[in-house]
Amino acid sequence: MVITPRRAARRLFAAALIALAVAAGCGDLRRFAYAGFGGRDSWQHPDRVVESLEIQPGDQVADLGSGGGYFTFRLADAVGGTGRVYAVDVDPEMNEHLRAEVAEKDYANVDVILAEYADPRLPETGVDLIFSANTYHHLQDRSKYFANARRYLQPGGRVAVIDFSPDSWLNRLFGHATDADVIRSEMIAAGYRLERELDFLPRQHFMVFAVE
Ligand SMILES: C[S@@+](CC[C@H](N)C(=O)[O-])C[C@H]1O[C@@H](n2cnc3c(N)ncnc32)[C@H](O)[C@@H]1O
Numbered sequence: 645m646v647i648t649p650r651r652a653a654r655r656l657f658a659a660a661l662i663a664l665a666v667a668a669g670c671g672d673l674r675r676f677a678y679a680g681f682g683g684r685d686s687w688q689h690p691d692r693v694v695e696s697l698e699i700q701p702g703d704q705v706a707d708l709g710s711g712g713g714y715f716t717f718r719l720a721d722a723v724g725g726t727g728r729v730y731a732v733d734v735d736p737e738m739n740e741h742l743r744a745e746v747a748e749k750d751y752a753n754v755d756v757i758l759a760e761y762a763d764p765r766l767p768e769t770g771v772d773l774i775f776s777a778n779t780y781h782h783l784q785d786r787s788k789y790f791a792n793a794r795r796y797l798q799p800g801g802r803v804a805v806i807d808f809s810p811d812s813w814l815n816r817l818f819g820h821a822t823d824a825d826v827i828r829s830e831m832i833a834a835g836y837r838l839e840r841e842l843d844f845l846p847r848q849h850f851m852v853f854a855v856e
Contacts, residue, residue, distance in 0.1 A: 692844060697775065699723055699773065701722075704723070704727060704773075705723055705728070705771060706771045706775065707719055707776075708776040709778070710756070713731060716754060717749065717751065717754075729753060730757050733756075733758070739756045742756050762784070762788070762789060762792070770801065772798055772800070773801065775804045776804065776805050778808060779807070780827060781822045786830045787831075790803060790834035793834075803852070804850070805827055805849070806849065807827065809821055809849055824849045827849060828851070831853045832856075836855060
């Protein structure tokens with residue numbers, strides 16, 4: 645993709661806003677920043693992402709680092725009324741907003757969970773898929789995190805990781821990105837094998853892992 649000065653300025657503004665929002669503890673600003681700036685769908689391709697996960701009606705899915713719920717409702721539509729989505733985040737303020745939106749939109753198949761930094765606190769009955777968008781780079785000690793998360797996966801369960809690529813100087817500058825090799829090697833160390841790697845997202849890696 646050609647980075648024009650205008651595009652670079654917009655990205656710089658976006659990254660600065662996220663950094664500011666996190667530093668200032670401002671929930672509204674964070675939700676605005678995570679949701680993107682109007683055009684996120686054009687590069688995030690959310691419907692294609694969800695479609696490619698091959699989620700079945702009745703599935704149990706965790707949206708790890710659900711933030712403002714950009715993917716939560718799409719995942720909830722995919723699992724349908726007999727399935728369940730656990731929207732998991734460590735940020736109580738974001739969770740409050742999301743809980744209100746879930747109620748307002750009348751989604752009975754979404755539970756919002758306050759996670760611990762080292763543990764998603766999912767139900768012990770387990771899930772079919774742990775989905776994580778733009779959150780991987782936030783996690784600490786990721787091999788340990790996902791090794792622990794295996795106990796929340798039902799047999800045949802998968803982990804899908806979407807995270808920004810550090811190809812752009814801006815992502816490198818703000819640290820909101822992870823190298824593809826790093827994701828692969830950390831997940832393998834955590835006891836997973838790479839099942840699929842999808843390449844239709846222009847700014848992000850998209851990998852699906854299964855328990856080894
Ligand atoms: C950049 S936002 C992404 C939000 C959403 N997935 C999206 O794509 O719009 C990252 C989210 O991960 C959350 N987060 C950070 N560390 C976490 C952890 N250890 N467990 C769960 N969520 C975490 C943050 O609070 C934030 O809401």
